[in-house]
Structures are given as structure tokens and as C-alpha cells.
Amino acid sequence: MPAETNITDKDIKYAESILLDADESFEDDKNERIDFIRNLETIDLHAVPGSGKTTALLAKLLILERKLPFEDGSGIMVISHTNNAIDEIKNEIGEYCPKLFSYPNFIGTIQSFVNQYLAKPFFNQVTKEKISKINDDFYNERVENYYNNVLRDNFWLNKRANTLGFLQNIRFNENNMLISGINSKTDDFALKNTSGKTYRKLSKMKNILLNQGILCYDDAYYLANKYLKKYPEIKNLLQKRFSYVFVDEMQDMDIHQHNILEKIFYNNGNSKSIYQRIGDRNQAIYSGGTNFKLEEIWKSRENTLKITGSYRFSKNIATVLQNFALNSADIKSIKSENTKLKPHLLIYNDYNSQCEVIQRFIRLINKFKTENKIPEDYKYPIKAVSWITKEKEGNKITLPDYCPKFNKNRSTSKTEYNSLESYLINSKNNFKEINNDLLNMLLKILRIEKVVNSDNDRYYTKSSLFWYLKKNNKEQYEKLKLKLYDWSTKIIKGNNSEVSEDIKDYLDGFLGVFGIEKNKSIEFINKDPKKIIIEDETDFDCHLCKINNKKIELGSVHSVKGETHTATLYLESFYQKDGSGENAKSYESQRLNKQFKNEKITDSDNKRTKKSARIAYVGFSRPTHLLAFAVHKDRYDKYLSDINEDVWEVIEV
Ligand SMILES: Nc1ncnc2c1ncn2[C@@H]1O[C@H](COP(=O)(O)OP(=O)(O)OP(=O)(O)O)[C@@H](O)[C@H]1O
Structure with a gap:
């Protein structure tokens, strides 16, 4: 725990100057936002839509940034549910918070926290190997291969209405019994005879994939819980490491996500970390609140603050x-x-x-x-x-x-082409969309080269790519922005071949940032383009x-x-x-x-x-x-x- 941290009026004014317009303030008759911003104890914040809860959290982070690094070497953790929400936080305050977005702090999704701090270290300790991938698509593909190669003739499996879906949904519970979906019960598993041949075959499949380091997202929680059970002191280490833990959009946490955070950072009220959960139960539209009642997942704490007024609607x-x-x-x-x-x-x-x-x-x-x-x-x-x-x-x-x-409209903005030049000749006639297509083309090359974002083991998106470059290679970040502008302008003027040559030259430096050279993408880069004929141009605008x-x-x-x-x-x-x-x-x-x-x-x-x-x-x-x-x-x-x-x-x- 860092030495006493005080949030002053001056701190609040500083946050207001960055986050609010000149005529806005965090103050109001109830001062609910100020109470939350100043509060540095373990609490929940329940707030209505548009009440400015995310803005208030950002204010607190901006203020804490100025108190970093903490004397005891601990850091701040900010967790949300989706990569979008994390990108939003980075976009809003990233440029004011150089310390917050680097070691020893962690800002990421719940999944990336579990992968990075629990699943990966445990796997490495047990197998001395690295996890190959934590990704549902990749995992499902491997299950499909396993079924085709090993289980194809299994009579019981083939009788099922959706054999593949059933196989892909199999998980281990903490006692290594099979369950269908992470939060289900062993009693609900379709195969009742746990010593039968098929049951053993399915357990074997799960073990083989796990040992090969091929994990779906849920498996990361399975490993994480095993890790915490085997080494309870990990909990203390994480509490010491993160003196402040903020969870935004708490209502979207599913029960296994809620439980793991609670186990580590609340620890039955004995945690060294200050643990604040922020959200609005009424806005739970992801997994949380569907299989379980939300009240069963996110139970109210005695110490709860509220924001009842909305700045948004009438x-x-x-x-x-x-x-x-x-x-x-x-x-x-x-x-x-x-x-x-x-x-x-x-x-x-x-x-x-x-x-x-x-x-x-x-x-x-x-x-x-x-x-x-x-x-x-x-x-x-x-x-x-x-x-x-x-x-x-x-x-x-x-x-x-x-x-x-x-x-x-949707499909065109996501259209994937099979060669670099196809992205250029099929580009639309407007700057923004051309820029978008060019970025999609670069992301496609990264995917072909199997470059993943180590923060979350997923392929880069536009915003995570920019964020990565901004953080790790400012020169390339600026260069990419200039190049995109230059290429888009030239494509509008019809200079595609000049752009294509320039992109090919540029790619060496771009891929170099990720420590790789052109390899699997060479075919994509050099392939002849194909014009996609659009029957009715007006469809697209x-x-x-x-x-x-x-x-x-x-x-x-x-x-x-x-x-x-x-x-x-x-x-x-x-x-x-x-x-x-x-x-x-x-x-x-x-x-x-x-x-x-x-x-x-x-x-x-x-x-x-x-x-x-x-x-x-x-x-x-x-x-x-x-x-x-x-x-x-x-x-x-x-x-x-x-x-x-x-x-x-x-x-x-
Ligand atoms: N103190 C304030 N004074 C005036 N406007 C504010 C204040 N705080 C936030 N706002 C504005 O209110 C709107 C909602 O803010 P914000 O997105 O932080 O709310 P939220 O509670 O997180 O919303 P949601 O529940 O929908 O996610 C934004 O337009 C924001 O700029």
C-alpha cells in the first residue's frame, strides 16, 4: 500500500481541465462524483447511464498518475470487459498518463489479466513450455481436427444433434470433471457414465489440447484457479503488486470472472488492495446476468456509492x-x-x-x-x-x-481481398474509406504472418495497432500516419501503381517493428489484383x-x-x-x-x-x-x- 494518498481540490480541478468543458464541473448539489473521485477505499459505485461514471474514473486515474510511482513499488490495475472499453480509456487519457500505461501498472481486459498473470505463468511452471494460443477460434479449429482425425467413428458422439458444438463446448471443472460450458455443473453433462470409454476419450482430448498449450478463453480461468489453489501466496503477491484495482463495467463480468477478481482482490475483506467496482446493474447486456441472476454475481457491498443524476438525457x-x-x-x-x-x-x-x-x-x-x-x-x-x-x-x-x-454497407467495409493491390483497386472514392482499406490491408498482412498482440493474444485491430506503435515505436507511429495520408491522397488521384510500390518498400520497416520479415505474406503482396464488380454503385453510398x-x-x-x-x-x-x-x-x-x-x-x-x-x-x-x-x-x-x-x-x- 502506498503512503497516504490524498486527493485535493487542486487535483480535481486538474482533472476537470482535461476531461470537461469550461462550463462543466464535477461539483453538483450532492457532490456524488467528487465523493467517488476522492474515495480511495474498497467500495462499489453504482451509477445510472450518462452519469459520468467513466469520466469520474478517468479523473481519478489522471490524478493518481501524478502520484506515481508509488514509494512501495506497487501499481494500479484497471480492468474492463472489452478491448473497446480499454481502447476508449487509452484514447481519452493516454497522452496525459505515460506512467499509468507502463510497468508496474496494468490496464487491460479481464481476459488479458487472467492470461498474463495467472494462466501463462502456471502453464509455464508446470510444462516448462509457453502456451501456444488462448483463442476460441483457434481452439475450435483444433477440436474439429481432433474430431475428424480421432473421434470420427464414435457412435455416441455422432448421435448428437450438434456433435462439433458439443465437443467445442467441453471444459474441465476444478476437479478435472467434464462440463458443458464454463459455468455449468457436472450433473448437467450429457455423458453420465464417467468411467465409460467415450467419457475417457473426451477427457483425453481435453488433456491433449491443454498439454499442447491450445486453450480457449475459458481454459485460462481453469488454469488460473488451479494456480491459485496450488500457490495461495500468489494472491498476496498480486495484492502487493496492485495497490489500487478498478473494474469498470462491472455488470458485464460473468460469474467466473467476478469470482476470480473477488478471490484475489477482495479476499473476504482481507485484501491489501483497494478494490473498486464500477458499473450499472441495469446495463448488463453481455454474459453477466443471463445464466445467473446478476444479483447473485455482483452482490452489493456495504460500502456503496451512488450517482443518480444523468448529464446525458432529459x-x-x-x-x-x-x-x-x-x-x-x-x-x-x-x-x-x-x-x-x-x-x-x-x-x-x-x-x-x-x-x-x-x-x-x-x-x-x-x-x-x-x-x-x-x-x-x-x-x-x-x-x-x-x-x-x-x-x-x-x-x-x-x-x-x-x-x-x-x-x-457493413460487408463492404469489412471486405477482405486476397492481394495487396486488390485493396487499392477496389478502394472507394473517399479518403476515410481508402484510409480504412489500407489499414485493413496492413492488418491482413500481420494476420498472414501470424503476428498477435501480446497484450491479449489476439490479432491486432486498428486501434490496438496504433496504440502498440505509439507506445513502442513513436517513429513508426508517425511514419504510418503520414504514409496513410500520402497513399490515400494518391489513390484518390488514381496513382495506384506508385502507391503499391511504396507500400512494398515500406513493409520491411513496418514488419521489422514486430521483429519479422516478409515470409508467408509474399504471395499476398505480389499477387495480381482482382477488380470486384459492384452491380449498383449507389448501394454503397x-x-x-x-x-x-x-x-x-x-x-x-x-x-x-x-x-x-x-x-x-x-x-x-x-x-x-x-x-x-x-x-x-x-x-x-x-x-x-x-x-x-x-x-x-x-x-x-x-x-x-x-x-x-x-x-x-x-x-x-x-x-x-x-x-x-x-x-x-x-x-x-x-x-x-x-x-x-x-x-x-x-x-x-
Ligand atoms: N461532470 C460533468 N459535467 C457535465 N457533463 C459531464 C460530466 N461528466 C460527464 N459528462 C458528460 O456526460 C456524458 C456521459 O458521460 P460518461 O460516458 O462518463 O457516462 P457513463 O456514466 O459512463 O455512461 P454509460 O453508463 O452510458 O456508460 C458524456 O457526454 C460526458 O462528457
Whole structure:
């Protein structure tokens, strides 16, 4: 534990100067944010969406950075659930925190912590070898090979509806008994005879893969727990190493992730580390809270701070949002300028053409702009989201049904080509997308060369690549940015062959940063390009959905978690089917009809209703100005026609 650390008013002002606009402050009548920023004890922070909890955590980190290094040599750990969330933290405060982002501190995902500090050292100690890979895709591929080569003729396995899925899902519990999925029980395993031939064969498969160092993500937790059991002192070492541990988005931790953190850093209240868990139970939309009740995973601590006011949404949205909160939440809007716009219900019909709902939403926004209800130069994006984004057959409405271009747009931005020059000749006619394609091409070369990010054992993404270069090779970082600019400008002018030659020269230095030379990627680099013919060019640049010349962004609710929007259009979508016939329920308007009509969700509501409520809660809590929800006329007539029109503005598309 470092010597007494005090957070002063001056420290808070410093954090405000970096994170907030000149007219904003962490102070308010309750000073909930200041209390959290100053607090350096083991506590939980529960806060409503848009309350600034991530901003408050960043403030605390900025302040602690200035107190580093700690005299006792200990460091700070910041853990979140996804790489995106970690990248966000790095992007926001990275440039002010050179010490925080290096030894002895750790900022990463829960998975990378478990891999790096527990699974890998244990594996190395037992086998004297390094783990080959911790990656689900790679692991599943090896299981498939094993099945094809060794278990192909097994009668019991072949009788199963999804043999491969069953095999890929097998895990060891801590007693090396087989289970189906990490948090399941031995009793639920399909094969009951544990001394039978097939059971032994499956155990053997698991052991062989483990011994070869081929692990799925869950296996890292299995090894981690073995390590902690065999060497309980590891716990103390980690507590000494990290005097402050902050977990953001705590609600998204699954039970095995929660348990391992709790075991090490809470240690039944005896930990040397200060352990702070930050989140919003109502926003649990990842694994946490699905198999287990969230309250069973993230149990409340006696020492809990709260932030109840949101800087994001208006009173009108807060009123609606309350009903979708599974854990009763006191949600208030504390925005200084409060928009009077009511949430809107957009009713569409079968005869509306595909993009009419989104276009109606755009017309609404334009109208509100002219009426000064939405600022002309609005700050945050305008987005249309739905829970389910994959196209479904039949009459099941999902995101692509609202926008015929949705899938096409998405697939083009992710298109993979099989040669370097194909990336150049197929590039779009706009700077940003060309830049994107060029980066995708470099990432593809790294993948072909099997270069992985040692922080998380995954292939580099655009942001992790930039982060790595910025941290390890500033010269290459600056060079890449300049090159991307230069290449993109030249491609727009049609100088592809000049760019192609320059990229080939550049690659030696680029790959050198990762300690490798061109090898497996030579074929990709030199192969002749192939032009992909696009049948209808207009497909890729739909002009219909633009406001201020910017396209409305479409995506899943999951993809906008943590974001702030100016306006959000939530499009209902088909998810599973509960019940049958006339009363079957698949859409939010059906499962959550009572919540739309001012009734709070309760613990006795069924699992799918609760899951729908969580998704709606996250989606509905994004906008600063306008929330709209699109519902089909049939479902409106049956479920929502008696909605309170003082609360919701109802309009037909
Ligand atoms: N003290 C503050 N004063 C004014 N605005 C603030 C303050 N703190 C945060 N904000 C703004 O409020 C919005 C939400 O902040 P932030 O993303 O930190 O909230 P959050 O609680 O983490 O949200 P979510 O629960 O959706 O992840 C942002 O636009 C941020 O700039």
C-alpha cells in the first residue's frame, strides 16, 4: 500500500481541465462524483447511464498518475470487459498518463489479466513450455481436427444433434470433471457414465489440447484457479503488486470472472488492495446476468456509492427509462438545458417501404432543428439501432428490414481481398474509406504472418495497432500516419501503381517493428489484383439517410453501449419466440408493453422479458435530445394503443 494518498481540490480541478468543458464541473448539489473521485477505499459505485461514471474514473486515474510511482513499488490495475472499453480509456487519457500505461501498472481486459498473470505463468511452471494460443477460434479449429482425425467413428458422439458444438463446448471443472460450458455443473453433462470409454476419450482430448498449450478463453480461468489453489501466496503477491484495482463495467463480468477478481482482490475483506467496482446493474447486456441472476454475481457491498443524476438525457427520457430498470433505480436528469421533446413512437405498416421509418425519423430531426429543439450544430451522432442485426427469413423483422443497404454497407467495409493491390483497386472514392482499406490491408498482412498482440493474444485491430506503435515505436507511429495520408491522397488521384510500390518498400520497416520479415505474406503482396464488380454503385453510398450531410449510423444496441447520441432511433426486432399463436411474443413492443405504459419491470417477469428490458434500457439511455421507438402497426394496435400520450408522442410513419 502506498503512503497516504490524498486527493485535493487542486487535483480535481486538474482533472476537470482535461476531461470537461469550461462550463462543466464535477461539483453538483450532492457532490456524488467528487465523493467517488476522492474515495480511495474498497467500495462499489453504482451509477445510472450518462452519469459520468467513466469520466469520474478517468479523473481519478489522471490524478493518481501524478502520484506515481508509488514509494512501495506497487501499481494500479484497471480492468474492463472489452478491448473497446480499454481502447476508449487509452484514447481519452493516454497522452496525459505515460506512467499509468507502463510497468508496474496494468490496464487491460479481464481476459488479458487472467492470461498474463495467472494462466501463462502456471502453464509455464508446470510444462516448462509457453502456451501456444488462448483463442476460441483457434481452439475450435483444433477440436474439429481432433474430431475428424480421432473421434470420427464414435457412435455416441455422432448421435448428437450438434456433435462439433458439443465437443467445442467441453471444459474441465476444478476437479478435472467434464462440463458443458464454463459455468455449468457436472450433473448437467450429457455423458453420465464417467468411467465409460467415450467419457475417457473426451477427457483425453481435453488433456491433449491443454498439454499442447491450445486453450480457449475459458481454459485460462481453469488454469488460473488451479494456480491459485496450488500457490495461495500468489494472491498476496498480486495484492502487493496492485495497490489500487478498478473494474469498470462491472455488470458485464460473468460469474467466473467476478469470482476470480473477488478471490484475489477482495479476499473476504482481507485484501491489501483497494478494490473498486464500477458499473450499472441495469446495463448488463453481455454474459453477466443471463445464466445467473446478476444479483447473485455482483452482490452489493456495504460500502456503496451512488450517482443518480444523468448529464446525458432529459427528464422526459428519464421518466420512460425508469420502467425498464431491473434494479429499481432513481434516475434523474441533471442537464442544465433540458429539452422538452417527448420520446416518440413511430408506427409503421407493411405498406411502408423499407427505409421509410428511418427517413421519417430524419424528417422529425430536421423539423426539430428548425424549431431549435435540436441544435443545428449538434455535438453527438444520430444513430438507429436494434437488438438483432442479422437478416432473418420469413416475417421476422430485424435491422436490415429497416435499411436495405445495411448488410451491404457493413460487408463492404469489412471486405477482405486476397492481394495487396486488390485493396487499392477496389478502394472507394473517399479518403476515410481508402484510409480504412489500407489499414485493413496492413492488418491482413500481420494476420498472414501470424503476428498477435501480446497484450491479449489476439490479432491486432486498428486501434490496438496504433496504440502498440505509439507506445513502442513513436517513429513508426508517425511514419504510418503520414504514409496513410500520402497513399490515400494518391489513390484518390488514381496513382495506384506508385502507391503499391511504396507500400512494398515500406513493409520491411513496418514488419521489422514486430521483429519479422516478409515470409508467408509474399504471395499476398505480389499477387495480381482482382477488380470486384459492384452491380449498383449507389448501394454503397445511400444519400437518403443523411442529416447535415452525415449518414445516420446504424448498428446493434451492443455496439453503442457507453455512447452518447443526439438522437437515437430504436427499431424493434425479432428475438426468439415465447408462446404460440396469436399471443406469441418476439418483439420489444410485445414483451415490454407494460413498461411502455409506465409499469416497472419486476423480478417475477420472465427471463426473456428481463433480457429485452436490459437491451432497451441501454438503447433508450443514449440520446441527449430525442428518443424514438419504431413499432409495427399490428403490434401497436394490440399492445400499445392505450399508451399515455402525455408521455409518448405517437406518430404514423
Ligand atoms: N461532470 C460533468 N459535467 C457535465 N457533463 C459531464 C460530466 N461528466 C460527464 N459528462 C458528460 O456526460 C456524458 C456521459 O458521460 P460518461 O460516458 O462518463 O457516462 P457513463 O456514466 O459512463 O455512461 P454509460 O453508463 O452510458 O456508460 C458524456 O457526454 C460526458 O462528457
